[in-house]
Amino acid sequence: MGRKILLVTTDQQRYDTLACNGGTLSRTPVVDGLAAEGVRFDRAHPQSVVCMPSRSTILTGQHPSTHGVFMNGVPLPEDAPSVAEVLRGSGYRTALVGKAHFEPYFDPFLRFEENALSTNGTTPHGGSRRGFEHLETASHGAMGPLHYSQWLIKNHPEALGMYCRAIDDSLQVSAQPGGDTGAPQVKVNPIDRGIYHTDWVADRTIAWLDSLDADDDWFCWMSFPDPHHPWDPPESEMGRIDWREVPLPAGYPEDQATREDIIDGKPRHWRAWYDGTLVSNYEAPADWVPATLTADQVREVNARNAVEVELIDEALGRVLARVAERGWDDDVDVVFTTDHGELQGDFGLLFKGPYHVDGLMRLPLVWRPAPSARAGGPAAPSVVTRPVGLVDLAPTFCAIAGIDPPEWMQGRPLPVDDADAESRGFDKVLTEWDSELFGTDVHLRTMMRDRWVVTAYRPGTSHDGTEGELYDLVDDPLQQANRWDDPGMRPLRDDLVADLWDSQPPVRAQRLVLEAPV
Amino acid sequence: MTAKRGSMRHSIRLDCPADVVWDVVGAPARLHEWWLGVESCEVDGDNRTILTRSGLPMPEKLLTIDHNQRRFQYRITAPLFVEHLSTIDVHDLADGTCLTVYSVDAEPAVLALVIGGAARAALGQLPELLGVAVHR
Numbered sequence A: 001m002g003r004k005i006l007l008v009t010t011d012q013q014r015y016d017t018l019a020c021n022g023g024t025l026s027r028t029p030v031v032d033g034l035a036a037e038g039v040r041f042d043r044a045h046p047q048s049v050v051c052m053p054s055r056s057t058i059l060t061g062q063h064p065s066t067h068g069v070f071m072n073g074v075p076l077p078e079d080a081p082s083v084a085e086v087l088r089g090s091g092y093r094t095a096l097v098g099k100a101h102f103e104p105y106f107d108p109f110l111r112f113e114e115n116a117l118s119t120n121g122t123t124p125h126g127g128s129r130r131g132f133e134h135l136e137t138a139s140h141g142a143m144g145p146l147h148y149s150q151w152l153i154k155n156h157p158e159a160l161g162m163y164c165r166a167i168d169d170s171l172q173v174s175a176q177p178g179g180d181t182g183a184p185q186v187k188v189n190p191i192d193r194g195i196y197h198t199d200w201v202a203d204r205t206i207a208w209l210d211s212l213d214a215d216d217d218w219f220c221w222m223s224f225p226d227p228h229h230p231w232d233p234p235e236s237e238m239g240r241i242d243w244r245e246v247p248l249p250a251g252y253p254e255d256q257a258t259r260e261d262i263i264d265g266k267p268r269h270w271r272a273w274y275d276g277t278l279v280s281n282y283e284a285p286a287d288w289v290p291a292t293l294t295a296d297q298v299r300e301v302n303a304r305n306a307v308e309v310e311l312i313d314e315a316l317g318r319v320l321a322r323v324a325e326r327g328w329d330d331d332v333d334v335v336f337t338t339d340h341g342e343l344q345g346d347f348g349l350l351f352k353g354p355y356h357v358d359g360l361m362r363l364p365l366v367w368r369p370a371p372s373a374r375a376g377g378p379a380a381p382s383v384v385t386r387p388v389g390l391v392d393l394a395p396t397f398c399a400i401a402g403i404d405p406p407e408w409m410q411g412r413p414l415p416v417d418d419a420d421a422e423s424r425g426f427d428k429v430l431t432e433w434d435s436e437l438f439g440t441d442v443h444l445r446t447m448m449r450d451r452w453v454v455t456a457y458r459p460g461t462s463h464d465g466t467e468g469e470l471y472d473l474v475d476d477p478l479q480q481a482n483r484w485d486d487p488g489m490r491p492l493r494d495d496l497v498a499d500l501w502d503s504q505p506p507v508r509a510q511r512l513v514l515e516a517p518v
Numbered sequence B: 001m002t003a004k005r006g007s008m009r010h011s012i013r014l015d016c017p018a019d020v021v022w023d024v025v026g027a028p029a030r031l032h033e034w035w036l037g038v039e040s041c042e043v044d045g046d047n048r049t050i051l052t053r054s055g056l057p058m059p060e061k062l063l064t065i066d067h068n069q070r071r072f073q074y075r076i077t078a079p080l081f082v083e084h085l086s087t088i089d090v091h092d093l094a095d096g097t098c099l100t101v102y103s104v105d106a107e108p109a110v111l112a113l114v115i116g117g118a119a120r121a122a123l124g125q126l127p128e129l130l131g132v133a134v135h136r
Helices: A029-037 A051-060 A083-089 A113-119 A147-155 A197-210 A235-240 A256-264 A268-274 A295-325 A390-400 A418-423 A487-502 B018-025 B028-034 B109-130
Strands: A004-010 A039-041 A093-098 A134-137 A218-223 A332-338 A365-368 A382-384 A428-437 A440-449 A452-458 A468-472 B006-014 B038-044 B047-052 B057-066 B071-076 B083-092 B098-107
Touching: A004 A051, A004 A295, A004 A390, A029 A295, A029 A332, A029 A365, A051 A083, A051 A390, A083 A093, A083 A218, A083 A390, A093 A197, A113 A134, A113 A147, A134 A147, A134 A197, A147 A197, A197 A218, A197 A295, A235 A295, A256 A268, A295 A332, A332 A390, A382 A418, A440 A487, A452 A487, A468 A487, B006 B109, B018 B028, B018 B083, B018 B098, B018 B109, B028 B038, B028 B047, B028 B109, B083 B109, B098 B109
Parallel strands: A004 A218, A004 A332, A039 A382, A093 A134, A093 A218
Antiparallel strands: A039 A365, A332 A365, A428 A440, A440 A452, A452 A468, B006 B098, B038 B047, B047 B057, B057 B071, B071 B083, B083 B098
């Protein structure tokens, strides 16, 4: 019997939403407890700041350039490699419960199996899909054909209209104002907490775990759709945090002129989006103008987000309690992370896009190794400050299972402390962005190395290829001062940019194609 | 600024005469043979109704079936669409191969992506259905 693996992902969660990372809004005792027994990563970055490419990276252990899913709406190829398949081939029972999103959601023809599966149960055709023998899917509400929606339709049809309507009549991400402040993607949701998707994901995970034999080895990816917008947690839970008392985030200068000065120091698409003159991607409401965002809206969004984070923590606690009841606790590695971050008020912006700053790139990542794997008693908790990526997760799971990571994986097993990270050369992490939507294209390549984040732009609709961003994470932790054009930084910039281009991963031979908006 | 209307185009070049492809894509009642996710289609005069795999009926108006140009055009008239026009052209390249081009224009723009993406997948079904190779 080997080590079992519980991968817990959330969707679009910031680093600073966890108490163990210094967050002050949400109470997250369960994840904090895992961090206290394991490894907390201070600089974990995604390889893409949107869902489908990032989730494909988690599954394949490859950068987006290599697996090919360069933006949302590009389906991961059927024959893409999968760490779940590797583990299944080594005797692991495998499941994904919650948000998958390797294939587009907009699918009226149900031509993507991930969407069609809910009509056929939870066992994919042929016994597995992408390595998962059990797939039970959910998204951000009652939308689409996924299992959670079907369950809700069958058992709680009264709840269908309670969720925020995330898509409007023109099929864009809705800018409909809601809540107390009229913020976009906010709604008072009267749904009973017990049938909200967070608890449903935990319930279904527990049900799958209960179906296993005690001596099975298993890999379970429990994937919560929250705290991704819409921000519509059960209203019964909103008494936890009064949005009026929520402090404004450090990254949100309340003075409008200050905000705009900061944005104007960045490449021009930042200001164009802020002013509502550029929509480069589908992930934010096209009809919402970020310049209209108010301080109270930031407070309310952060309050609702924080409640969603707390509900996830509590749901995870229930699952871990069941794991312990099954007698597995000593043999389970738990990895908690997310696919990417959320701007959540930084610079006066919400949502996500081609903006490679900490709000989107600095992720919560905690790894509690199986206690049974520790030689000589409990390990001291550690903090890894060197950069790691989600691309490192798949090889980590292989290492946990005692399998050599396949050559197609591009990451490395995560370090257990800084000494380990230094000895194995964890000194940089890459993130990329490519989008093309109705004639608008944006291309970024980013590297975090040492204390610097450098982003180089390739030519696109808004850029001629000479633009860039350079931030000193020590002196400027909020990335408000772009040093790209600072003459004094030129030698460092040149060195970083040369390293950035030298470090680029292999590009998939046949370019994939955008097939849906998301 | 949001584009209300979207435009997409996909194509495939096959190692066969244009008429071989046209016999299928120019026949409105045969759509379900090559379009993934279309369960059935019924043609009544210049009206066609398809039923998607998700159970969604989609009414269409057939506009052009031109055997000489090998051009097929139709509009989806479902309420979700403010406007839609799809055009399929099969070009004879005079070397034993042909180029099939599927163009989609729609408002809301998102639907151009959705229909265009599905059209691309449909074009990808043609080689197997026709028993011909993609031209390399």
